[in-house]
Amino acid sequence: MKKVRIDIVSDVVCPWCIIGYKRLEAALKTLSDSVEAEIQWHPFELNPAMTSDGQNLREHLKEKYGTTDEASIAARDTLTSLGQEVGFKFRFHDEMRIYNTRRAHQLLMWAQSEGKQFDLELRLFQAYFSEGKNIDDPDMLITCAESVGLDAKVVESVINDQSWAEAVASTEQQWLEAGINAVPAIIINRKHLISGAQTTDLLISAITQISQSEEQD
Incomplete structure (x- = not known):
């Protein structure tokens, strides 16, 4: 079983980001007998200056x-x-x-340390695109976080903590400096970039080639 690290830079109000992830999910399911993936999400705000009412x-x-x-x-x-x-x-x-997504990204960054980032990311995509929720509303964010097993009081603290907002901004700047200026961006094993919502077949081919070539190295 080959282990693959997959970093996904995305925004929860980006429709192509969830399509890209679902195609990746299908690719990893096809490769499940040979590839084990560790996925981590990273923040990218499409509209950082958007007001709270959207x-x-x-x-x-x-x-x-x-x-x-x-x-x-x-x-x-x-x-x-x-x-x-x-x-x-x-x-x-x-x-x-x-809507503005800074608070959502604060939560997602913190949830990674709680082992709940993946579940919360998918829940927020669903809340915005399938349920029409205000992704910047603190009460809605708390409800979504609680639904994946996170503590409401801690969630509220993270949402209102300026240091988490600064951490998101700093991380986004690092990705911009690395050349990521559009999402979704999928980075495999920290060095192979796949831009955009590529097809499942392309992702299967790319992951297979990368895992095999690095195994030989």
Whole structure:
């Protein structure tokens, strides 16, 4: 059994990040007889200056990228279809909002030390994309954290702790300096970068080649 370290740089309001992860999950399932993966998530804020009440998602995409309503509708249809393919439910709607994710990343960084980061990451993707929750709302974050077995009082403390906010910002800066300026970014064994939500077949091929070549080294 070959052990593989996989680091995923992502944001919980990035639809391609959850699609990319689900494709990776399928790849690792296919390789489960030969590869054992250790996965760690890392923060990347798509909108670090976003206010706490967020912004209408369609308006945000129009302002940031010049996305037309027609292109937005087409993109949502594509994402919904791709989500169905990998077993994830997107529920886009006209009033959907984009939110600041700093608090979410603070929790995720802390949850790693509690052995709950993986579960919380997937729970937050579900809360935002499938349930339409405000991913910046402290009460919602506490509820999600409790659902994966984390202590509510400690969670509240982490959310309000400026040192955790600074730790997230520092980590994000390190990834930017390493050349990561878009997500998802998947790094295998700390040195092989796979950018974007690549296909399951490509991921199977890449992981197989990397694990075999490094075993020979």
